[in-house]
Amino acid sequence: MPKISLPPLPLSGLFAIAKPSGPTSMSVINDVKQLVCNSRLFVEASKLEEKRRTPKRGRRAREVVKIGQGGTLDPLADGVLVVGVGKGTKKLGDFLDCIKEYKTTVLLGCETDTYDSEGVRVRVAPWRHVTKEAVEEQLVNFRGEIYQTPPIFSALKMDGKPLYEYARKGIPLPRPIEKRKVTVHSLTLTDWKGPNHEFTWPEKQFTDKEREAMEKALRSVQEDEEQAQKQTQTPSAFVLTMRVSGGTYVRSIVHDLGHALGSAAHVVTLTRSRQSRFALSPDEEADGAKGCIAWEVFTKAAEDEGAEDADGLKEWERAVLDKFEIIDENGNKS
Known part of the structure; x- marks a missing residue:
């Protein structure tokens, strides 16, 4: 894979998952959270180091970075589930009242x-x-x-x-x-x-x-x-x-x-x-829509995150970066 130039870390922003039918939206978010909260892409290095030295259990262990969803899907439903990380969570309200x-x-x-x-x-x-x-x-x-x-x-x-x-x-x-x-x-x-x-x-x-x-x-x-x-x-x-x-x-x-x-x-x-601007079948050239990350990417990583590539990224991290919309300090897309 080609080398990429990473923006300053940790990242805040938005991405979308292709949720399958069956699990609740909250269970999907909780599963993704386990990966996100252990990734150098989204968590400050000092917090990661502290987490490794003094692992905590329960809710406090998941508070190293904020993560949320932009509109629940029923368990029966599948499709676009927008996820916000860090400052990206402040933009999730935009997806409740969108088309x-x-x-x-x-x-x-x-x-x-x-x-x-x-x-x-x-x-x-x-x-x-x-x-x-x-x-x-x-x-x-x-x-x-x-x-x-x-x-x-x-x-x-x-x-x-x-x-x-x-x-x-x-x-x-x-x-x-x-x-x-x-x-x-x-x-x-x-x-x-x-x-x-x-x-x-x-x-x-x-x-x-x-x-x-x-x-x-x-x-x-x-x-x-x-x-x-x-x-x-x-x-x-x-x-x-x-x-x-x-x-x-x-x-x-x-x-x-x-x-x-x-x-x-x-x-x-x-x-x-x-x-809004996330779709299962996007047309980026026509309207700038972004695609969704297959749920299998996260279930596979939950079992085994695998080795890092030449950029120090795991497979699921690279998949997220490919669909990620960065939100800067001022809450703007960058």
């Missing part, structure tokens, strides 16, 4: 408590009447400025308590969940799968106790089981791509679309393909 792009697979006929396949069945509904043309006709109503209600199974807080706590514990909401205005810049049906897929409705259903708790929180849970259960064929699925403002819940768009179609729907796959 984002998503690709999601929608499965008809079933609604879940979380609005995705990780949840529990709340109700099933007829779906055979839903056609590709019907979906495209309804998408018009979900473009532009719209109002949407966040899922009750979300981390959004009401009176200091996450909404999901109300639902799980059967605590009545102090007031209805407030609708929020968001902007859907584009929304397109890109693949009508019909029954040609391997997705299935979640097997887990609410117990009587769980249903009662949900009803207490929401005060109404609709049922339409009998007619839907008669439809034994594989329910239809389709893929949507969208470009949306910060604060938009893709799960809510899918949930509300299901209702608009006279059916029910939930998310079975979700990919964040772009967040």
Whole structure:
């Protein structure tokens, strides 16, 4: 590999990871933190030396450098996860209210408590009447400025308590969940799968106790089981791509679309393909977008960081530098 000229160390800045589906965003950050906090690229030499001499356990051991994320992805979701290191953490707020792009697979006929396949069945509904043309006709109503209600199974807080706590514990909401205005810049049906897929409705259903708790929180849970259960064929699925403002819940768009179609729907796959200037498939020449680092780079380094190259860099460090956006002392890109 060609030799590189390193800027003054330690570095502060931003980079993006291609998060896989499965782990939580926080677990991804914690795993990356273990590497970052032992790297001369991001930690002052004196702090590294002190850390080696007097290793500490627990939280204090991870405070040698700040690291954070610019917008959580659900465990089900994969795609762009922006990471800030050092002074780069001060810029993470910019990624909460930026334009984002998503690709999601929608499965008809079933609604879940979380609005995705990780949840529990709340109700099933007829779906055979839903056609590709019907979906495209309804998408018009979900473009532009719209109002949407966040899922009750979300981390959004009401009176200091996450909404999901109300639902799980059967605590009545102090007031209805407030609708929020968001902007859907584009929304397109890109693949009508019909029954040609391997997705299935979640097997887990609410117990009587769980249903009662949900009803207490929401005060109404609709049922339409009998007619839907008669439809034994594989329910239809389709893929949507969208470009949306910060604060938009893709799960809510899918949930509300299901209702608009006279059916029910939930998310079975979700990919964040772009967040501001970081993208899974960047076009640096066209818009200056930066790519993402494959998650396998970090999992491999967690097992064995390997030897240093001619520049004194390990493989994962060089991968990060290749996608790194440096933030200087004044908080500017350099």
